């Protein structure tokens with residue numbers, strides 16, 4: 053007797069719209085495409101335009117349906133309304149068996165909400181991250197909390213994230229600790245090995261990215277000025293791949309343009325970005341994904357934010373939350389550049405976010421649940437998937 057039987061492949065719709073969603077859902081789509089049990093159907097919302105498209109081909113993501121919602125300086129309310137409307141229409145036309153969203157963007161929130169309205173079950177990848185501060189990061193903390201109310205499967209990257217969901221009353225049986233799919237993707241890309249690092253000199257190599265909404269305006273302008281002061285040291289080469297957001301460019305370009313040791317470039321494709329990260333000495337960032345990737349590559353990361361939903365890296369000693377005050381940022385960067393012992397401690401702290409098999413665990417869990425739920429009228433395809441580790445039992449060791 054086998055309860056695990058599936059007839060037609062499960063039609064899994066992966067909804068993605070921004071750069072990090074493409075990066076973190078690509079390995080899930082690839083794992084599903086390699087399984088006879090799933091038909092992955094990728095829908096792109098176009099919340100990002102250039103920064104999304106530059107990812108899809110090189111990560112080998114085939115797009116089934118593409119919405120085109122991006123507007124210059126889009127407002128959260130209009131973006132949200134357009135996406136719920138557009139995605140609802142796609143779900144009604146395609147009738148997927150499940151919808152998969154990732155993280156905490158407007159695309160992820162609206163994908164979950166529209167799926168709920170169409171009565172399609174929702175899987176949330178990278179579930180359970182929390183800062184505990186409702187408006188920081190803005191609006192992501194609220195987005196992920198709301199998705200946590202809507203999802204049927206919560207794929208938490210770490211035991212801590214799973215713990216947040218338990219504390220909010222999500223049943224244990226719906227939470228699975230998997231590691232973060234960003235590591236799956238990073239290891240896959242590095243194995244491809246075709247990227248080109250952007251640093252050119254033998255100076256200390258500092259990679260910088262900034263984009264968070266809550267820091268745009270004066271805070272980000274001041275951070276730009278502080279970066280310029282850091283480059284004034286003379287022994288630093290800084291590479292800044294600049295987010296496409298006009299608000300980010302207005303804040304940073306006046307401070308960074310024209311400095312002989314600051315190289316401001318357009319957003320990099322993932323192959324070149326990961327090669328640049330792999331060849332840097334130090335990372336200064338407010339990015340979520342880069343907080344996860346830097347420790348994997350042994351690169352100390354200074355997190356230029358007042359909160360983080362990824363304290364695992366800070367506790368491991370691989371990252372430091374330095375805030376947004378220019379003087380604190382400068383002091384933290386100078387300390388690491390000048391103190392080889394402190395530097396080495398951070399560089400060797402290790403990665404608490406996964407072992408590169410998160411997507412396999414996610415796909416195996418979904419296969420098991422769909423197989424068990426499918427019933428005999430779906431025909432007979434035996435499941436070969438093994439059971440992933442349960443909540444709290446995940447280890448990178």
Ligand code: UD1
Pocket residue numbers: 070071072099100101102103104122123124125126128156157158159190191192263264265296297298
């Ligand atoms: C969004 C996510 C944020 C994520 C970030 C990743 C929300 C609310 N925010 O923030 O969680 O960390 O993506 O980068 O979902 N633009 C372009 N071309 C692009 C992309 C953006 O021109 O390819 C410009 C547009 O003018 C757009 C603006 O950037 O209006 C902001 O984009 P948006 O997606 O609204 O916010 P992000 O700050 O990118």
Ligand code: UDP
Pocket residue numbers: 071072075234261263293294318319320321322323325326338339340341342345
């Ligand atoms: N990234 C990239 N090119 C760049 C900058 C970042 O490919 O020029 C990748 C980076 O490796 C990480 C992801 O984009 O995986 C992070 O995206 P972002 O910082 O925009 O969003 P967040 O992670 O903060 O949501």
